[in-house]
Amino acid sequence: MRRPDQQTTTSAAPGSPVAAKAPRPLGAPAPAGPAPLGADLTTEAVLAPYLRERAADFLRSLRLHHEHSAPSEAGGQDAEAAARALRHAARRISGSLHTFRDALDPLWADQLRTELAWLSGLLAREHAYAARLTRLIEALHQLSGASLPAARGSRPAGSGATSDAQGRAVLGVGAARAAALLERRLTLARTRAHSAALQALGSSRFHAVADAVALLASDVPLVPGTPGRAPEALLEPAERAEQRLLAAVAALPPDAAAEPYNEAQDGPWHQTRLLLRLHRYAHEVVLGAADPALAGSGHALDLHRDAVEAASAASAAARTPRIAPATAYALGVLHADQRHEVEAARAVFRETWPYAAAVATP
Numbered sequence: 001m002r003r004p005d006q007q008t009t010t011s012a013a014p015g016s017p018v019a020a021k022a023p024r025p026l027g028a029p030a031p032a033g034p035a036p037l038g039a040d041l042t043t044e045a046v047l048a049p050y051l052r053e054r055a056a057d058f059l060r061s062l063r064l065h066h067e068h069s070a071p072s073e074a075g076g077q078d079a080e081a082a083a084r085a086l087r088h089a090a091r092r093i094s095g096s097l098h099t100f101r102d103a104l105d106p107l108w109a110d111q112l113r114t115e116l117a118w119l120s121g122l123l124a125r126e127h128a129y130a131a132r133l134t135r136l137i138e139a140l141h142q143l144s145g146a147s148l149p150a151a152r153g154s155r156p157a158g159s160g161a162t163s164d165a166q167g168r169a170v171l172g173v174g175a176a177r178a179a180a181l182l183e184r185r186l187t188l189a190r191t192r193a194h195s196a197a198l199q200a201l202g203s204s205r206f207h208a209v210a211d212a213v214a215l216l217a218s219d220v221p222l223v224p225g226t227p228g229r230a231p232e233a234l235l236e237p238a239e240r241a242e243q244r245l246l247a248a249v250a251a252l253p254p255d256a257a258a259e260p261y262n263e264a265q266d267g268p269w270h271q272t273r274l275l276l277r278l279h280r281y282a283h284e285v286v287l288g289a290a291d292p293a294l295a296g297s298g299h300a301l302d303l304h305r306d307a308v309e310a311a312s313a314a315s316a317a318a319r320t321p322r323i324a325p326a327t328a329y330a331l332g333v334l335h336a337d338q339r340h341e342v343e344a345a346r347a348v349f350r351e352t353w354p355y356a357a358a359v360a361t362p
Helices: 043-067 073-099 106-144 160-201 204-216 232-250 263-287 292-318 325-352
Strands: none
Touching: 043 073, 043 204, 043 232, 043 263, 073 106, 073 232, 073 263, 106 160, 106 204, 106 292, 106 325, 160 204, 160 292, 160 325, 232 263, 263 292, 292 325
């Protein structure tokens, strides 16, 4: 167990419960002497209020979602913003229940975490399909008048200009049809996701989740004896979450071994994104705010996820039976473009990751 006077890798934000006695940040040089934490860093003083606040955010967003679910354009935009806030609150509660499970009633934490993960995933689908369609349509428009992407080392010397001219001519024919095909497929998927979300929000399962969150807003079921425990009750789980993130980053395949069209390499990057989210939420619980040094890295991983899913959507559309060759070609070019965006996002992550020693290098 970590003693209260031991160093941790997390630093406090201004105004947090331990800001005045914060340990050093990750990667910073160690101070001359130990920086003991105050006795107020307990689950009763820190974790319970955080969970109550996130539960209040959840309930407030739910009320706004009900109020702004009108079919008008403005109402739809407000409902989308409320649904986004609802997802964010659900994810923060779920992530905190995962990281600090040992300080909470484990059966209750596991059940509520599972239900919140179901809800946030369900609510995210409609937005994801809409954003994916916008991304792919914009990429098609850009590709129609630009040099075409190609896999590294795949273009013979001296044939670039001719291949680009021919490719742009074929792409110009197929881009409009490819855009129409993607719009049909993703709009249908978005409509189904919207219907599923509305059905879920009226289900008994959702009402049970809402009731559980409403109870959480007033009563956090801590493990008996936990409220008075020393700071390690929070610091140790937070540091485990951080160490899992650092290990995942160190295990990422180096750029030299990466293949732009090898989807099997996407998994470790997705896992790193999830672990970064858990670390960010743990940082919020213990220190009052997310680590600003990781904002750029988190954004890069979000872009990576978006590019991977967009490439997958283009590939799936290209497998539609009986489509014209020009349409299939345009979708193939689009898939290649998004896989190059995957590579670009990985490069941005490596550039913005603040702890370079943990990143695998070629």
